[in-house]
Amino acid sequence: MMKKKVRALALFSGGLDSVLAVKILEKQNIEVTALSFVSYFFDDSKAKVSAEKNRIKMRSVDFSDLHCEVVKNPKRGYGSAMNPCIDCHLLMIREAGRMMREEGFDFVATGEILGQRPMSQNLAALKLIEKEADLAGRLLRPLSAKLLEETAVEKAGLVDREGLADISGRSRKRQFELAKEWGIEQYPSPGGGCVLTEVEFGKKLKKLLDEIENPTASDYALLKTGRIFWKDGTRIIVGRDSEDNAKLKVMQEKGDILVELGDFMGPLALVRGKITEEILEEAKKIIAGYSRHTKGVDYKNLKFTIKG
Ligand code: SF4
Incomplete structure (x- = not known):
């Protein structure tokens, strides 16, 4: 047998x-x-x-x-x-x-x-x-x-x-x-693959868990993209570069708002949470502040597109 x-x-x-x-x-x-x-x-x-x-x-x-x-x-x-x-x-x-x-x-x-x-x-x-x-x-x-x-x-x-x-x-x-x-030549170096070991990521994750009891897969994924600002329990996530901007566009879910500069290049913001006029103003202010094309211009004088 x-x-x-x-x-x-x-x-x-x-x-x-x-x-x-x-x-x-x-x-x-x-x-x-x-x-x-x-x-x-x-x-x-x-x-x-x-x-x-x-x-x-x-x-x-x-x-x-x-x-x-x-x-x-x-x-x-x-x-x-x-x-x-x-x-x-x-x-x-x-x-x-x-x-x-x-x-x-x-x-x-x-x-x-x-x-x-x-x-x-x-x-x-x-x-x-x-x-x-x-x-x-x-x-x-x-x-x-x-x-x-x-x-x-x-x-x-x-x-x-x-x-x-x-x-x-x-x-x-x-x-x-x-x-x-045994002729084993190809293997990755140890470590480096888990974002939980990164102190800065840990701070962002802690804040998310403090604010939201049960984050979704998309909430976790957003931690890896852009700069995150919290205001009254709502997130404003601002792209750091064109790659982030593209990712944020793809990650927009029902209920999220995308805020972009109307006439200039620059970062865009994905807003997730309770959307108020005050929050949208904050998002506009932040992206205007991060665009090198709008330096010194009061954001209130700029055009924005809002997609939701
Ligand atoms: S939490 Fe620790 S053990 Fe788990 S994957 Fe990350 S580094 Fe590895």
């Missing part, structure tokens, strides 16, 4: 550690599906490129709504900006666990490395993640496995412990050596 192929789901950012974690398992003839999570705050573009270059089968998982709840109320708090990294990572592993059970995969793997991040990847934290994700014995860290307790999947012979690695700490030397040995 043919032996059933072992199947794993692996969390995948596209970075070197996640590529190596997949490759170690593939070398054991395990069928790996890499999971790249997508939310309002990060996408899968880097992961897609890396998966393609490294011939890894990847699936994108949009968990925006679940992720938003974690961003609003992280049990374990935020990092240096509004990044709830511990809860976010845990949510990804939990979701992978749910998919594993639903789709009959054998285990979940991650590219975590013991001691790489002192707070979130120490021994106690790795054990806690496994427990909280309800994945006892079925969460494998292939890069550090030999330094960790043997998992149920190793004991059951689904994975050969001898073929796993014993990497720990912050040095990347071993990973670079393995990458060279």
